[in-house]
Amino acid sequence: MPVTTRRAGLRERKKQATREALREAALKLALEHGPDNVRVDDIAEAAGVSPRTYNNYFSSREQAIVAAVTAEREARVAAAVAARPAHDTLAKAVIEAVVEQYTDQDDPGPDALLLITTRTSLREVFIDSATAIEHPLTDAIADRLGDPPDNTDRHTARVLAASVAAAVRIALEQWVQPATIPSTTGAPSTTAGPPTTADSPTTGRLVVLSGSLPDLLRKALAPLTPALDAAEHHQR
Amino acid sequence: MPVTTRRAGLRERKKQATREALREAALKLALEHGPDNVRVDDIAEAAGVSPRTYNNYFSSREQAIVAAVTAEREARVAAAVAARPAHDTLAKAVIEAVVEQYTDQDDPGPDALLLITTRTSLREVFIDSATAIEHPLTDAIADRLGDPPDNTDRHTARVLAASVAAAVRIALEQWVQPATIPSTTGAPSTTAGPPTTADSPTTGRLVVLSGSLPDLLRKALAPLTPALDAAEHHQR
DNA sequence: CACGAAACTTGCGTACACGCAAGTTTGCGT
DNA sequence: ACGCAAACTTGCGTGTACGCAAGTTTCGTG
Numbered sequence: 001m002p003v004t005t006r007r008a009g010l011r012e013r014k015k016q017a018t019r020e021a022l023r024e025a026a027l028k029l030a031l032e033h034g035p036d037n038v039r040v041d042d043i044a045e046a047a048g049v050s051p052r053t054y055n056n057y058f059s060s061r062e063q064a065i066v067a068a069v070t071a072e073r074e075a076r077v078a079a080a081v082a083a084r085p086a087h088d089t090l091a092k093a094v095i096e097a098v099v100e101q102y103t104d105q106d107d108p109g110p111d112a113l114l115l116i117t118t119r120t121s122l123r124e125v126f127i128d129s130a131t132a133i134e135h136p137l138t139d140a141i142a143d144r145l146g147d148p149p150d151n152t153d154r155h156t157a158r159v160l161a162a163s164v165a166a167a168v169r170i171a172l173e174q175w176v177q178p179a180t181i182p183s184t185t186g187a188p189s190t191t192a193g194p195p196t197t198a199d200s201p202t203t204g205r206l207v208v209l210s211g212s213l214p215d216l217l218r219k220a221l222a223p224l225t226p227a228l229d230a231a232e233h234h235q236r
Numbered sequence: 237m238p239v240t241t242r243r244a245g246l247r248e249r250k251k252q253a254t255r256e257a258l259r260e261a262a263l264k265l266a267l268e269h270g271p272d273n274v275r276v277d278d279i280a281e282a283a284g285v286s287p288r289t290y291n292n293y294f295s296s297r298e299q300a301i302v303a304a305v306t307a308e309r310e311a312r313v314a315a316a317v318a319a320r321p322a323h324d325t326l327a328k329a330v331i332e333a334v335v336e337q338y339t340d341q342d343d344p345g346p347d348a349l350l351l352i353t354t355r356t357s358l359r360e361v362f363i364d365s366a367t368a369i370e371h372p373l374t375d376a377i378a379d380r381l382g383d384p385p386d387n388t389d390r391h392t393a394r395v396l397a398a399s400v401a402a403a404v405r406i407a408l409e410q411w412v413q414p415a416t417i418p419s420t421t422g423a424p425s426t427t428a429g430p431p432t433t434a435d436s437p438t439t440g441r442l443v444v445l446s447g448s449l450p451d452l453l454r455k456a457l458a459p460l461t462p463a464l465d466a467a468e469h470h471q472r
Numbered sequence: 473c474a475c476g477a478a479a480c481t482t483g484c485g486t487a488c489a490c491g492c493a494a495g496t497t498t499g500c501g502t
Numbered sequence: 503a504c505g506c507a508a509a510c511t512t513g514c515g516t517g518t519a520c521g522c523a524a525g526t527t528t529c530g531t532g
Contacts, residue, residue, distance in 0.1 A: 011528055039517065050482050055519060156459045162402035163460065167395045223392045224399065226466035231459055247498055276488070286512050291489060
């Protein structure tokens, strides 16, 4: 092994480079030509890989664009929880870590956010991206609860992490909500009819980000505080 | 309007009939020829509709098969919560309703369950089906909390419902888990490589349903009890 | 330093999802 | 009873997802 490979393998770095290239190419093209006028072939070409390779990294066209905005928040949230002082309540640690990581976003740029909030499919993927924190967060919470590392169950930690993820999801949902929607409460297949047309096609940026994200996050996480506290007290 | 149309419109009934026909056709064919040897065209043909219509009812091939097993559990869970006696704790109402509805399943048949647990893609859709209870459950919980009906926020109810859904999802996940998996902790695109091969292709029914579903549900829901209780007390 | 295995890329082929613009059915108002 | 509008179905066309079986690169090891 020559000194040229400084850290953690060349392979891994190339992979990350490709991933980032795809992310940024996707976002750039989407901003330039509009999200619907970008085919995966374009993204792949702009990133210098084959279209097939694109799908080795992202399983849908929207994921790449959204990934450019969310970057690797999942891992960072979990790390932030672990980094909170030990005397913090579990509830406080989680809430502060989440708010912190979603606030000091490395500014995706307001244009990128507009892009995502405008198109329904992008909104959905963006909102669902919150569930990605579930697994890392499970580890972080289990750690704080003092769970034995070999314990494969970790019921409580898993449920709490999933609940936190769900709360974050709801906060994001409210944040990017296009003002007041008509109805659309049921499952995606409730109406069944082909009038599955768009929501606001050329309405042109009427979406307003309702409320500040930190506030929404705190409000959404507040109801979970009792559960987090209880888990903490019960465990020790 | 002649007396022939007895209740709730002919249109609606036809739609439900088509939906059910598709569900059952999908399950039947999947059981006969194996889940991979069934194309949507086959399902559509067996149900007597065009392939295009299939996608007006289900947005993926797996959804129809899973829907045949889960039927309309979402709505029934919400109804069950509303039906619990008024003196019940919110926590108790929710837990009992969930357990009840997932226990007295109109027996999908063990073969159907095996089918779902065997194939990874089916497992995923099945597990995700738990999130469908979120919206009905939000209404039911908001109702019990005495939220004003015009209140469009209902932060607490939404978060609690989402958390319950997440807990149910985790219980189902554990229930259909194929024994002990190696790792697979990260997001679906973490490994990135095309070695995206199957998990247990011809292993032939080695999956064992670990533990009884009611037990798993109660264990998963238990950590949320404090949050449910707190919401209830705070609201009145 | 060379070699073999494992990881990754890529082209190909197939199946799928879905917008669109007809054509058909249902249901409601008059 | 008639007719129109909304709901639903369907064929078509395009773009997308992904298994497979090469070809290529990386990496550990003797």
